[in-house]
Amino acid sequence: MALVWNEEQLMLREAAAGFLAEKASLAALRKLRDERSETGYDQEVWREMAEMGWAGIAIPEEFGGLDYGYAGLGIVLEQMGRNLSVSPLQATVLVAATAIALGGSEAQKQALLPAIASGELTLALALQEGAHHAPEKTALTATANAGGYSLSGKKVLVQDAHIADKLIVVARSAGKPGDAAGLSLFLVDASSVGVRTERVIMLDSRNGGNVLLDNVQVGAENLLGELDAGHDLLQQVLDIANIGLSAELLGLSLEAYERTLEYLKERRQFGELIGSFQGLQHRAAELFAELELAKSIVIRALQAIDANDPQLSMLASACKAKLCEVAVRATNESIQMHGGIGMTDEFDIGFFIKRARVAQQTYGDYNYHLDRYARLNNY
Template identity: 35%
Template sequence: MDFSFTEEQNLIRQSLQSYLQANYQFEARRQASLADGWRPDIWKAFAEDLGITAMTLPERVGGMGMDAVSTMLVMEEFGRSLVLEPYLETVVICGGILARAGGATADEMLANIAAGDRIVAFAWGEPNARYDFKSLASTATANGKGWLLNGKKSVVMAAPWASHLLVTARTSGKPGDSSGISLFLLDKASSGIRMSEYPTIDGRRAADVEFNNVQIGAEALIGEVGEALANIEQAGDEAIAALSAESVGLMSVLHEDTVAYTKQRKQFGQPISNFQALQHRMVDMYMEIEMARSAAYLVTLNLSSSVNERAVAASAAKVTISKACRFVGQNAVQLHGGMGMTDELAISHYFKRATLIESEFGSADYHLMRHAALRAS
């Protein structure tokens, strides 16, 4: 099978590499994570100088209509540079959902995302829901003015930076039902929204959000009433594909930096890279990365397959990258010794991001069970 990239895809990778090497050095990234957690000027550059915020969005809203392989290339480079900006949340997840749903409200927001003028956070997780999109207790009740939204969302990534929230809520049924789930796009400044913001261990920002009788207009509904689950589940699988690519990028840096360090660090008068036991461990790290790369390719190429095939590939990828992130991250830290956990060294920041990726959109245990259930169906 041919896994070579097109000339256009190689140009995307090369231009992004050049930009990040020039503008995203580790120390600048570390200072941004200690301040606001991101840099708005970088986000605007992604839109205006590189065009990647519009890359995979539909042409009808000013996008380029490119495929998931382009997202994979971008996310891998983001992993190598530990990019903080909410590309995954806004472009990959919310952009994908809005593009499939369509409608005037969705298209207007997509145009703003493409231009780099809006950031949208996906508010879907709830305190008692774990990773299941159907375990949804938040409600949206129709009234004469539109909808009345109530509920709680937990760990809404990028919410502190967002201008809008894309919220999942029940318009009918009970938690666990496949039907009755709807999507709403609302301004974060809407009356009745309470946010508790906090930094995450990887230097980004998240928030727990409460909706207390939030009145939103009828135009806030995205897609058909009660029929949003399929769109949301596809977004979840697309997020896993993007995270898989990101993990390959960051694990590659963990491995490269570890190999370089072991060539410099000496014990008993020789570099520790000469010790056979450590050579075996670094080879094992490389093998985990290559298995993760294969899983990332598999899920990316299956995003346009049938629902079952896509979901099976996504769960398989999530299990693979979760295992790889833990193995590569822990060994990178151990081979660096105590300094591997210091904030001044890049290794610790890559390790923290790898640790968070392990649980985003489902742990390895959750996806093992999901994979088994899908295979049995």
């Protein structure tokens, strides 16, 4: 497939850029933070996003979506990265809807996907338990009983935990922590008896959270995908999630870079524009090269999702690793090249490194994905 966006996709990009700059900009994020918003996002803006179809952008038409593919979702996510827009788009649409679309039964899809596409239903993936992304180390137990399963354990770093109507909980139904086999995914109402969610405001001012499950009873019909075979489903979901996060990292890296480039053209020291100094010029040019590379792997990986590319896992890890590397470099350079003003909260540039750090760490960072890339290439 040609590594370009078509006319329609370019129009979507433009529309998304315009909407987000007006309604979900960095200034809006700052306001949500400063006012300590209860929900952590603007519900009215999310309603408008859903009206435009974004909540169902990658969901098939038969389930009320636009069927516009993950390329479309990625295009929107890149623009959200540029604007540092906050919404349930990542947790609910990119991650949870993907899990349901890939692993759900017909009944589950019918019940949930249209509600997601319309923007009514929010979800969160409860996966991580320790400091690092390691799905096979899942210990939260799922014990079979007469009514289905009983879930007990604790999850951390659950994006949107406190606003989610439903949780997708990754649990150990067989084997022991460390085994890839024996994992199962369950759909759990956030209001179920025994579920406790705690909001954690993250360093990027977004919703993280912890989830405690204490003998939570789940009906057998709420098993998502096959019993004990959840690891494979999870890998597919996480491949897509990581590519989506990479698109967001691309957007925020480009924005931080372009703002910095402008600054190099207006800030004077020693009687000169600082952009005339070769010490800065070469660093800016090297970063430009890295960003061009980043653009290429993001478009390649997004197209690979929609094309069911057999190498998707390898591409997903390549994409996430590269984008983590580039985002670290772009956001660090953006602060360094701004000098002292880059360290102030009043100036916006510092917001980018904060979001970058959380997005990097979500579902595996540079180290994790570089190693996974090597593993998938058999070394």
